[in-house]
Amino acid sequence: MIRRVLxxxxxxxxxxxxxTCKKLxxxxxxxxxxxxxxxxxxxxxxxxYLIGPPKVNESYLNIEKIIEVAKEREADAIHPGYGFLxxxxxxxxxxxxxxLIFIGPSSEVMKIMGSKIAARKAMQEAGVxxxxxxxxxxxxxxxxxxxxxxxxxxxxxxxxxxxxxxxxQVVRDDKELKKxxxxxxxxxxxxxxxxxxxxxxxxxxxxxxxIQLLADEHGNAVHxxxxxxxxxxxxxxxxxxxxxxxISKQTRNKMGETAIKAARQIGYTNAGTIEFLVDExxxxxxxxxxxxxxxxxxxxxxxxxxxxxxxxxxxxxxxxLSIVQDELxxxxxxxxxxxxxxxxxxxxxxxxxxxxxxxxxxxxxxNEIAVRSNYDVTPFYDPMIGKLxxxxxxRKQAIARLKEALSNYHVEGIKTNIPMLRIIADNEHFxxxxxxxxxxxxxxxxxVTQKKEEKSWKK
Amino acid sequence: MEEVKATMAGNVWKIVVKEGEQVEEDQDIVILESxxxxxxxxAEEDGTVKELKVTEGDFVNEGDVIAIIES
Numbered sequence: 001m002i003r004r005v006l007x008x009x010x011x012x013x014x015x016x017x018x019x020t021c022k023k024l025x026x027x028x029x030x031x032x033x034x035x036x037x038x039x040x041x042x043x044x045x046x047x048x049y050l051i052g053p054p055k056v057n058e059s060y061l062n063i064e065k066i067i068e069v070a071k072e073r074e075a076d077a078i079h080p081g082y083g084f085l086x087x088x089x090x091x092x093x094x095x096x097x098x099x100l101i102f103i104g105p106s107s108e109v110m111k112i113m114g115s116k117i118a119a120r121k122a123m124q125e126a127g128v129x130x131x132x133x134x135x136x137x138x139x140x141x142x143x144x145x146x147x148x149x150x151x152x153x154x155x156x157x158x159x160x161x162x163x164x165x166x167x168x169q170v171v172r173d174d175k176e177l178k179k180x181x182x183x184x185x186x187x188x189x190x191x192x193x194x195x196x197x198x199x200x201x202x203x204x205x206x207x208x209x210x211i212q213l214l215a216d217e218h219g220n221a222v223h224x225x226x227x228x229x230x231x232x233x234x235x236x237x238x239x240x241x242x243x244x245x246x247i248s249k250q251t252r253n254k255m256g257e258t259a260i261k262a263a264r265q266i267g268y269t270n271a272g273t274i275e276f277l278v279d280e281x282x283x284x285x286x287x288x289x290x291x292x293x294x295x296x297x298x299x300x301x302x303x304x305x306x307x308x309x310x311x312x313x314x315x316x317x318x319x320x321l322s323i324v325q326d327e328l329x330x331x332x333x334x335x336x337x338x339x340x341x342x343x344x345x346x347x348x349x350x351x352x353x354x355x356x357x358x359x360x361x362x363x364x365x366x367n368e369i370a371v372r373s374n375y376d377v378t379p380f381y382d383p384m385i386g387k388l389x390x391x392x393x394x395r396k397q398a399i400a401r402l403k404e405a406l407s408n409y410h411v412e413g414i415k416t417n418i419p420m421l422r423i424i425a426d427n428e429h430f431x432x433x434x435x436x437x438x439x440x441x442x443x444x445x446x447x448v449t450q451k452k453e454e455k456s457w458k459k
Numbered sequence: 460m461e462e463v464k465a466t467m468a469g470n471v472w473k474i475v476v477k478e479g480e481q482v483e484e485d486q487d488i489v490i491l492e493s494x495x496x497x498x499x500x501x502a503e504e505d506g507t508v509k510e511l512k513v514t515e516g517d518f519v520n521e522g523d524v525i526a527i528i529e530s
Contacts, residue, residue, distance in 0.1 A: 083495075166497065190475060190490070191497060234496070341494070348467035348521075349494035379469050379518070383494040 002026055002077045002101060002317050006070040007045070008091075009081030010060060011370035012387060013293070014041035017079050020309040029073045031066060033059035035378040040369070047073060054380040060084045063091050067098055077101035077316060079309075083382065086292035087114055103316040105269045105291050112266065113289040116160060117198070123286045126265040128258055131277065131285040133200035141181040144199060145174050151201050157181060159188035160196040165235035167191065170202050203277045203285065205436050208232070209244050210275040210290075211259040212300045214311050215268050220321045223256035224300045224308075225330055229275075230435045231424065233347050238417070238440070239424060240296035241335040242303050244278075245395055245433030251282045258284075270315050271297075271308055277437075295338070298366060298389045302334035333395040335402050337425075339386040339409070340417045341377045345448055350415035351379040360408035364391040364401060377414055385416070399431060419457075423447055461504050463526040465519040469493025474515055476526075480508045488526050489513065506530035 004027040007014045014030060018041060021028045030045035035054035042048045049069045052059035059065075061084060070078055078095050080086035080103065089107035096102060104110070112118045120130050132151055137160055138144045148155055157180055159167025167188035171177040181197060189195035207230040215221035228244035229237045243252070259274045273294050275287040297308045306323070314322070341350050354375045359367045366389040371377060377385060390405055392398030403425045409418055424430050429443050436442075451457035472492035476482055487499040488508070506528040513525050 187487075187499070190473065190487070343467075346466065348498065349469065349496055351468055351494060379493040381494060383496070 002313055004029060004073070004075045005077045005079050005103070005313070006031065006066070006073065006075040007041075007079050007081065008060070008066050008085055009079070009083070010036055010039065010041060010381065012041075012368040012384070013081040013295070015044055015370070016368055017081065017309055018044045020307055020313070023307075024310060024313065026313065029069070029075050031060075031069055033380075035380050038375060040372055049073065054378060056084070056380070063088075063094055067094055067100065070095075070100055071098060075100065077103055077313075079103045079312070080292065082290075082292050082295055087290070089114065101316050103270065103312050105272060106267065109266055109268055110291045113291050116158075116288070119289060120286070122266055123262060123289075126262040128262050128274075128286045129284060131200045131203060131287075134198045137196040137198055138181075141178045144177055144181050144197070147199055148174065148177055151199060154202040154204065156200045156202040157184055158198055158200060159184060159192065159194070160198055161192035161194040162188055167197070168235070203279050205280050205438070206230075206277040207244070207246055207436055208237075208275065208287070209247060209255070209278045209284070210273050210294075211255055212294075212297070212308075213259055213263050213268065213272045213274065214308075214315065214321060214323075215263050215270065215272070216315050216321045217269050217318055218320045219264070220324075221260045221263050221268070222321060222323060222325045222328060223259050224304050224306065224328065226252060226255060227294075227296055227299055228435060229296060230437050231430075231439045232437060233440045237296065237338065238340075239335065239337050239421070239430075239435075240299055241333065241395075241398070242299040243330055243333065245435065247278060247282055251278070251284070255284055262289075271312050295384070295387070296336050298368065298387065299334040299336050302366070302389060302391045303330050303332055304328060305331065332391055332393050333398040334389060334391045335398045337388045337402065337406065337421045338384055338417075339388060339411070339421075340383045341385050341414050342383050342417055343415050344417045344420040345445075347417075349379065349383045351377045351383075352414040353377075354385075354411060354413045356410055356412035358408075358410040359386065360388070360405040362401070362405060362408075365405050366390070385411075388421075395433070399425060420444065420448075423451075460509070461502065461506065461528040461530065462524045463488050463500060463502060463528060465491060465521055465523045465525055466500065467491060467493055467498060468520050469496075469498070469518070471513045471515050471517045471519060471525075472497060474511060474513070476508050476511075478508050478511055482506060482508055482528065488528075491519065500525055502526075502528050504528065504530050
């Protein structure tokens, strides 16, 4: 029985987890770095413990220190949130060795899904379609050109160890491929200490659609439908919604069933998400599996009425799922907008002092926040300072509420992406559901450029 | 002469060239790190790295000069 949970995370997700724990009468232990002493999540927890300096290696990634605090404070379980140690198989193993419940899947599953190549192989074996491409590293630019013959252009070149879009490039012919291969391999070597590259067919006009899964330790698994997360900048999500405005009911069912089958085959437990690329013909291809709670989980909660953190705790406690697939229905439409401390045009981070932080209120408006007024946003962590979640009876009403809420969202002292979110909410292509992964380049950036020329752009 | 400037506030994560080294346009000079994002800062023209104004671990503000390139 989980009575006390240590939250090995920070920011809005730490606050989010604490909120559910309070509802369930589960005590909470927060851990925080020197940079987060004034953070809202620290004062929300029943106990809070300073674990080290701002640098993540010395605080939020310090496995032994976090385990030491968990044991000393007699926590039964550790919730890793997202990012940081959430997908670290070694951390999950260490928790279990110390008799602590790790709220997530087994470390074996985490290790497979943490490797792009192993994950692709496991999914192929489970009958999940994958993007046509190489199964391993490509040795040289010459070999890449040869392989390109069979895959066909355009091709997405990716660094095996890559992340955040680094070491990744679309190429459209042999000449571009040769040049990009060595440049990206060199860059991946500098960034990740590993220059290994692989190739995938670039799916044009693709959408990013992911399936939320819940699986217990008794062999039961359900899917909570999809989230559409196509609107991205720097390969990171900006706006997510559920359900997808694009896929048909048949595709939804097929994707959900495929995801459940894959989860069963690999022995997945707890909450997880399988990300897919979906092309114009609604063909879907495995992208990756996230073995943790996602940033955008609230939109799924809004349309299903479930509390995903509560489900995670129940599963980790060994209880069977309380829901079956047939009982799950989509109720309404939900949209999440991520609030980032960054320049709304270059997308470069903007740390600094927040003098005013006023969030909107209203029916079906939900705020997940990491900061407050008179607060310093440090350069040490992710730029996301909040999430705005709205719900409507349908997509049209959800968009109307999003626009209204964004007009009442006020942050002063640092740059934020709120002007970007307002433009997107007003954009006719967004309103028509024309949300592909190229949205920002195709519609947002040209509109900003035009507005700047007309001097009607306000930051 | 070209001043290579920081495009965002953050820490100097890695310096990838040495003083006196020949660099080409678009070649990375340093990699800045801020809020989980690593941003390479590249030379805008060919030349020689005359001076590096930062060391690894330094904090820079947007617009600070990182290096001077002599063409």
